[in-house]
Each structure stands twice: as C-alpha cells, then as structure tokens.
Amino acid sequence: MRMSINSALGNIGRSTISFLAALGRVVLFAFETFREMISGPFYVRELFVCLVQIGWLSLPVIGLTALFTGGALALQIYAGGARFNAEAVVPSIVAIGMTRELGPVLGGLMVAARVASSIAAEIGTMKVTEQIDALVTLSTKPMKYLTIPRVVAATVAVPLLVAVGDAIGIMGGYMVGISRLGFNEAAYIKNTVDFLHTWDILSGMIKGAAFGFIVALMGCYYGMNSSQGAQGVGKATKSAVVAASVLILISNYILTEAFFTK
Amino acid sequence: MIQLQNVHKSFGNNHVLKGVNMDVGKGKSLVIIGGSGTGKSIILKCILGLEKPNQGQILLHGKDINRTNRENFFARFGMLFQGGALFDSLTVWQNVAFKMLRGKLKKTNAEARNIAIEKLRHVGLKPEVADKYPAELSGGMQKRVSLARAIAANPEIIFFDEPNTGLDPIMSGVINDLIREIVVEMKATAITITHDMSSVRAIADKVAMLHDGKIRWTGSIEEMEQSDDPYLTQFINGHSHGPIETIR
Numbered sequence: 413m414r415m416s417i418n419s420a421l422g423n424i425g426r427s428t429i430s431f432l433a434a435l436g437r438v439v440l441f442a443f444e445t446f447r448e449m450i451s452g453p454f455y456v457r458e459l460f461v462c463l464v465q466i467g468w469l470s471l472p473v474i475g476l477t478a479l480f481t482g483g484a485l486a487l488q489i490y491a492g493g494a495r496f497n498a499e500a501v502v503p504s505i506v507a508i509g510m511t512r513e514l515g516p517v518l519g520g521l522m523v524a525a526r527v528a529s530s531i532a533a534e535i536g537t538m539k540v541t542e543q544i545d546a547l548v549t550l551s552t553k554p555m556k557y558l559t560i561p562r563v564v565a566a567t568v569a570v571p572l573l574v575a576v577g578d579a580i581g582i583m584g585g586y587m588v589g590i591s592r593l594g595f596n597e598a599a600y601i602k603n604t605v606d607f608l609h610t611w612d613i614l615s616g617m618i619k620g621a622a623f624g625f626i627v628a629l630m631g632c633y634y635g636m637n638s639s640q641g642a643q644g645v646g647k648a649t650k651s652a653v654v655a656a657s658v659l660i661l662i663s664n665y666i667l668t669e670a671f672f673t674k
Numbered sequence: 675m676i677q678l679q680n681v682h683k684s685f686g687n688n689h690v691l692k693g694v695n696m697d698v699g700k701g702k703s704l705v706i707i708g709g710s711g712t713g714k715s716i717i718l719k720c721i722l723g724l725e726k727p728n729q730g731q732i733l734l735h736g737k738d739i740n741r742t743n744r745e746n747f748f749a750r751f752g753m754l755f756q757g758g759a760l761f762d763s764l765t766v767w768q769n770v771a772f773k774m775l776r777g778k779l780k781k782t783n784a785e786a787r788n789i790a791i792e793k794l795r796h797v798g799l800k801p802e803v804a805d806k807y808p809a810e811l812s813g814g815m816q817k818r819v820s821l822a823r824a825i826a827a828n829p830e831i832i833f834f835d836e837p838n839t840g841l842d843p844i845m846s847g848v849i850n851d852l853i854r855e856i857v858v859e860m861k862a863t864a865i866t867i868t869h870d871m872s873s874v875r876a877i878a879d880k881v882a883m884l885h886d887g888k889i890r891w892t893g894s895i896e897e898m899e900q901s902d903d904p905y906l907t908q909f910i911n912g913h914s915h916g917p918i919e920t921i922r
C-alpha cells in the first residue's frame with residue numbers, strides 16, 4: 413500500500429518535472445525566436461509563401477467549421493432560450509459566442525490540426541534528412557529561415573482567419589435563424605449589429621494572434637527537435653498538434669479572464 | 675589549418691570517437707577512410723559545430739573553433755552531405771544557387787541561375803535538370819546536384835561525405851577528377867570521406883584511417899601502398915579475415 417502510494421507520488425513527481433522541463437525548453441525556444449526576430453536578414457519571400465500556406469489555404473477549413481458551428485449555435489440557443497421565453501436573444505448570443513469564443517478557439521484548433529502538423533512534419537523531415545544541417549553550412553540560420561517566417565505568418569494570418577470565421581459563423585446562424593427558426597431577416601441583422609461591440613471582435617482577433625503564435629511555435633519546436641527517422645517525424649507531428657491544442661485551450665481561458673473579468 | 679586534438683564524442687553509451695587527432699594543411703586534400711559506422715561523418719559534424727564533442731579541441735588556423743566567427747567560416751565553406759540533403763521544396767538550380775539567392779553573396783536571379791547551370795555542367799548534369807525538383811532525380815543525380823551546391827560559391831574549404839556512392843564508374847571518375855581539380859586549381863582545402871579505393875588514390879594528398887574511435891593510421895598514398903599495418907591492408911584489400919572484426 414505504502415509502496416504503491418509512494419510510486420504513484422513518484423510518478424506524479426516525475427511527470428511534473430518532465431512537464432516543467434519541457435515547458436522551460438519551449439519558453440527558451442520562444443525567447444530565441446524573439447531574439448532572432450530583432451535583427452536581419454529577413455526572408456520576405458519565405459514569409460509570403462508561409463502567409464499563403466497558413467492563411468489563404470486554411471480559409472476553406474475555417475469557413476466550413478464556422479458555418480456549421482454558427483448554425484448549430486443558433487439551434488441550441490433557440491432551444492435553450494425557449495425555456496424562459498427568450499428566443500429573441502439568438503442573433504446577439506450567436507454573434508457574441510462566435511466572436512469572443514468559438515471563432516478564435518475553433519479556428520485556432522483547426523489551424524493547429526492543419527498547420528502545426530504540417531510545419532512539424534516538414535521541419536522534422538528536413539531535420540532527419542540533414543537539410544537543417546545543410547542550411548547552417550550554407551550560411552543560413554534555420555531559426556531565421558524556417559521558424560520566423562512561419563511564426564510571423566501564423567501570428568498575422570490567424571486573426572484574419574478568425575475575423576472571416578466570425579463573419580461566416582454569424583452568417584450560418586442567420587441562415588438557420590431565417591430558414592428554420594422563423595426570424596425576420598431585417599430584425600435578425602439589426603439585433604446582431606446593435607448588440608455586437610468592437611471589443612467582442614477585437615478580443616477574439618487578439619486571441620487568434622496568440623493562438624497562431626502558439627501553433628507555429630509548437631510546429632517549429634517539435635520539428636526542430638525531431639529525432640531520427642520516420643518514426644521521429646511522426647512523433648514530432650503528433651506532439652506538435654497535441655501541445656498546440658492544449659496550449660490554445662489553456663491560454664484561451666487565461667485571456668478570457670484577462671479580457672472579461674473585472 | 676584544421677586540427678583535431680583528442681576529440682571524443684559519444685551518444686549515450688555508444689563511444690564513437692575516442693580521442694581523434696588529425697590535421698589538414700591549407701590547400702591539401704585529406705581522405706578519411708574507415709569502416710561503416712566508425713564515426714567518419716561525425717568527425718565532420720564536430721568540426722562544423724553541428725555536433726558538440728564531449729572532450730577535446732578543434733582548431734582552425736591555430737585558434738579554438740568555438741572562439742572563431744563561424745559565419746566567416748561558413749562563408750568560405752561548402753559541404754556535400756552523405757545523404758545529399760537537398761532542399762526538396764526548391765528546384766535544382768535554386769538548390770545549387772542557394773547561397774547566391776540570399777545573404778551576403780546575393781546576385782540577381784538570372785546570374786545565379788547561370789552559375790548554377792554552369793556548376794551542374796561541371797558535375798555532368800544537363801541544363802534540363804535545372805528546373806526539376808530533387809525528388810524527380812535519381813539518387814546519383816541528386817548526389818551530383820548536392821556536389822554542385824557544395825562548390826557553387828567557390829569555397830576555400832570543402833568537405834565531401836562519400837561523393838562517389840551511387841555513381842557509375844565513369845561518373846565516379848569524373849567526380850574524382852573534379853575534386854582533384856578543385857583542390858589543385860582552386861587551392862581549396864578538402865576533407866573527403868570515401869569507401870572507394872580508386873577515389874582515395876585519385877584525390878588524396880594524405881590518407882587517415884579511422885578505426886575504433888581513433889585514427890589508426892595516417893600517411894601519403896605511397897606510404898599507404900607500402901604499409902604493412904594489418905588493419906590498413908585488410909581495409910584497402912577488402913579481406914574478410916584480419917584484425918578488423920566482421921560480424922556475420
């Protein structure tokens with residue numbers, strides 16, 4: 413009994429320590445990224461390519477996610493609101509729910525699935541095939557050439573994706589509201605616009621920037637630290653997506669506390 | 675010019691290098707031979723700082739390499755990696771001209787492309803391959819593209835990690851001539867790793883044989899041919915019996 417408690421405590425202790433150590437390495441990696449960002453050279457072409465890959469090519473995924481989420485949200489709020497005769501709140505709650513929470517969080521998670529995985533796999537493959545070593549010998553810092561364009565691109569692109577997602581999500585709610593719940597078109601739009609504040613949208617976009625940063629950083633970190641072989645790359649990819657998703661959810665809570673509690 | 679003093683390197687319990695001493699003079703061509711997995715590639719990576727030795731010193735022009743400016747070193751350096759290490763997201767010519775498309779040596783696209791095509795010709799590749807991606811080439815062609823990239827910026831120090839593997843005998847001869855030419859005409863300092871004895875004879879000023887984590891034997895080609903060191907003779911003659919263990 414005592415033994416098993418001891419070993420259980422030991423396990424908890426060990427995994428806590430290794431978690432903290434991993435966190436420390438990630439924070440160091442983030443600091444190094446910032447430090448390398450200050451000075452040139454800047455790889456503008458690579459940044460542009462990353463913007464297209466991370467931002468533009470994520471649009472369909474984000475759009476679909478937002479459209480169906482907005483629609484489902486409208487149905488749920490209608491059903492919930494009916495319990496105390498408040499069906500009229502559907503437009504405003506859909507708008508606030510999308511812009512403050514679901515837009516950034518679901519958008520961030522979809523980008524984590526799509527982008528963190530592909531960054532980790534790409535950089536991990538480069539690592540195990542010595543392409544990262546080759547970069548160094550060609551007088552190019554992998555941090556500047558690979559990490560920074562990806563991190564900057566994701567930090568810039570994800571807020572914009574969130575904004576697009578917000579709009580599409582609200583539209584999804586609108587479509588369901590009109591066709592299934594019997595709302596009046598003009599009234600729905602007026603309700604949405606009247607209740608929505610700039611800060612609702614802005615706070616969601618700030619969250620998006622944080623999530624984009626997390627996604628790209630995790631992809632690069634796990635890719636750069638990938639161990640040898642295809643198995644190593646597979647593990648790096650998985651770890652990047654899991655770490656990015658968890659960090660998104662944790663930081664979402666922290667940011668929500670910071671933004672909306674007084 | 676490049677000196678290794680008592681360099682040790684291990685991965686966990688695997689003690690790969692156990693005190694390597696070696697030096698290469700300026701404008702000289704050193705060839706490292708030795709069994710597969712003895713740590714030849716690791717020696718190069720230690721010199722480049724891609725792997726940190728556990729012990730020992732590496733000197734460049736008599737100065738500890740950790741205190742010298744690595745950027746200056748890499749600016750005059752080229753390397754052919756054993757696996758090629760071509761960037762698969764870039765076309766062949768962009769790979770070859772990588773250094774000339776960015777950084778201090780930046781040239782216009784057209785200039786860089788012309789230089790790349792010229793270098794591809796040196797390694798026996800036609801201009802048509804310039805716009806292909808590395809994945810569309812055969813293994814031997816990739817190796818040669820990688821070689822072209824290594825020599826593209828006319829480096830003064832060059833490392834070749836098995837430049838001949840995967841090449842047919844004729845192409846192998848062409849590459850040997852090319853390496854010799856780079857060392858003689860461009861007065862570059864070269865370290866080459868190879869298993870191919872004909873290329874050892876073609877390109878070496880000095881040969882060093884790595885065995886069991888140390889330089890077992892070192893000397894010129896003539897000395898190599900006359901040596902009666904049992905390890906060396908077993909290796910160059912490819913005998914399965916001798917002091918070097920073979921596991922079957």
Ligand SMILES: Nc1ncnc2c1ncn2[C@@H]1O[C@H](COP(=O)(O)OP(=O)(O)OP(=O)(O)O)[C@@H](O)[C@H]1O
Pocket residue numbers: 685688690709710711712713714715716717756
């Ligand atoms: N990143 C690494 N992690 C752990 N062990 C490694 C690593 N890189 C190399 N090794 C080990 O170091 C030893 C030497 O490797 P190295 O690549 O230098 O061999 P080599 O002499 O170049 O062989 P070959 O002629 O087959 O290329 C091997 O036993 C290998 O297992």
Ligand SMILES: [Mg+2]
Pocket residue numbers: 714715716756835
């Ligand atoms: Mg090797």
